[in-house]
Amino acid sequence: MSSPSRTLIVQKYGGTSVDGPARIRAVAEHVVRTRQEGHDVVVVVSAMGKTTDELIQLAEELSAFPPAREMDMLVTAGERISMSLLCIAIAELGLTATSFTGSQAGILTDTAHGKAKILEIRADRLRDALADGQIAVVAGFQGMSTDRNITTLGRGGSDTTAVALAAALGAESCEIYTDVAGVFSADPRIVPNARLQPQLSFDEVLEMAATGGRVLALRSVEFARNYGVTLHVRSAFTWEPGTWVGQEEAMEKAIISAITHDTSEAKVTMLGVPDRPGIAARLFRALADEAVNVDMIEQNVSVHGLADISFTVPKADLLVAARVSEEVGTEMGASSVSCDADIARVSLVGAGMKTHPGIAATMFEVLAANGVNIEMISTSSIRISCVMREDRMVDAVRALHTAFELDQEPVP
């Protein structure tokens, strides 16, 4: 039976962590170990390995535009399979685990199939299971809508499920198990001596996720920040401690936490627009009307009273953005519009930036010393991003990583 003093840990396991019986057995052992250390445990699982992709492929063989309700019904089968297999593996170790679909776990969502938002969590059945001494295993990524249909939460949905349950049940922490050791100071594939960051703030991880970091989905981190759920991102292969993500106050502040990079955007430049009030408003309203997601924006006015406007968009939106810009440019009397998909964005993220002036200057000096031409700049209070040629990106990331002393310290 659960004792009142027992603390609750929510653990989320991604697709690679439960891919096949051997992996599921390893996860079951870790869950049981956590339980035996004196915690109540709620487990959230993704579908095994490539299951979701395979189901989507089956649907695509039948229809180019499958109904969203049926796609949700289809893909939610994946978590149902992994969660019951995990319960079976836990039972084999002598403990009782009970699986819950999103609906059974009381995850109530809106009706937006494929990208539903959680409205409320009615976790009575989970609480009863925990009070009965059971381990609760919940299907990630899914819920039941207000009109009693099965919905999915979209990309990173299992992380969101885990964080939302941790918030609803007052968990001590939410552990996100994945196939990497945690959050690194840069992508280890580019910077082999990138270091594992033991502590990061929500804001830092949000900036990292927004500028190319791939470990945590933006939405689940926002959810965690809003509800004050401490996250622990760690490996389901080594079981070693990873990266804790929490409120900034509780953190030891590094000046710079990470260098991120991103090649998912393209740049559009409108040259020689007569500089009148309302140009930018006209252009970006027209882009918004076409649902183009504009990220960075820069505008320069030359001495001749002509303005140059540059902005970045996801590469997928480039064709639409170019067309809209041509139309608006013609109307405004711009001299030309050019598109450029060969760009990269490199960003410096760090909460300590707020209290350390001169970080931007150092960044620009390092890039200049390495022959990297900066094409655009944007900043937030804890981030500086520079757009450059894509083929200079790797050098830029490595140079900055070294210059800001992020290279892994030798193990003592």
Place this chain on the structure above:
Amino acid sequence: MSSPSRTLIVQKYGGTSVDGPARIRAVAEHVVRTRQEGHDVVVVVSAMGKTTDELIQLAEELSAFPPAREMDMLVTAGERISMSLLCIAIAELGLTATSFTGSQAGILTDTAHGKAKILEIRADRLRDALADGQIAVVAGFQGMSTDRNITTLGRGGSDTTAVALAAALGAESCEIYTDVAGVFSADPRIVPNARLQPQLSFDEVLEMAATGGRVLALRSVEFARNYGVTLHVRSAFTWEPGTWVGQEEAMEKAIISAITHDTSEAKVTMLGVPDRPGIAARLFRALADEAVNVDMIEQNVSVHGLADISFTVPKADLLVAARVSEEVGTEMGASSVSCDADIARVSLVGAGMKTHPGIAATMFEVLAANGVNIEMISTSSIRISCVMREDRMVDAVRALHTAFELDQEPVP
């Protein structure tokens, strides 16, 4: 919109009928055709091909004794996949189909995981979907228990789902689509010129299912008989009419409908038991206490006051049955107990038997003329079964099939 004059047809598709996108597309086309002929349609689907077996195998890799609740959660994913894919394929043809899990279809069961019984069907959501002009696609084989867990109905469960829905919704008929053309006068693998029977009574099909016929599950036929649901067993590959199964009154009575065979049983014989009252009672109570399923029983008393008792049991129960018989035999003073797994049972089934005397005599004559020694006999009002050596079975089935004029008539 559904008009009041529209009749409802329930269609059930087995695993081979929905195995892969091409098969699912063919089923979708047939469903749409039925709808366009002016019927409301409720479709019940099994899991695709070998999906259920593959899921069970995954579970068996994790545990020899997986918890029944989790096994039900696991295997019900299979129908969820096939039903949403079918809805997607129907949508591609321009009609609206909505999928329903057992729970969403209102199939309320008891709590016996793996072999749940349907208690009630609360089909409001299905009725609403039909009234809205939609095709309803329901996951076969599954329901929700009174304690809100997901249950499965056991072997042949999808047929049971279809028949139960047909009863609850007042369907005109329940079509069972399978990979054979219908119910034949004998197994076509043994009797190549076996004929497709266009009409059979519930009682005949029940006797056939109980004596080796494999097309329909016993339980779903009992359900259909109890609720007066007319069945139509037909091919999902040719879409040709198959076998109608209904009340006997409505049927043209053939004398003999089918020759069935079965090698799933073994025979136990206790020889030389002193013939006292209570011997049979003692033996069969002991067998029942060990949950041994006894089928045929025969007892002879010799002139010396010694009795021989023979009975048949499923081969899986033979070891237990032998042990129990040895114990009781020793206690009773029997001279010996012998077991025999090399037997076969051949049965003659036909509703016309009731009004045609001499059928049994003919059967015994045919077997004798073919050199088949009869070891045991059992009868019901519409069935005669003979136990024989297993290696005589094929000859016996063929000889009887010819003698009772069941060989297919030449197409005129």
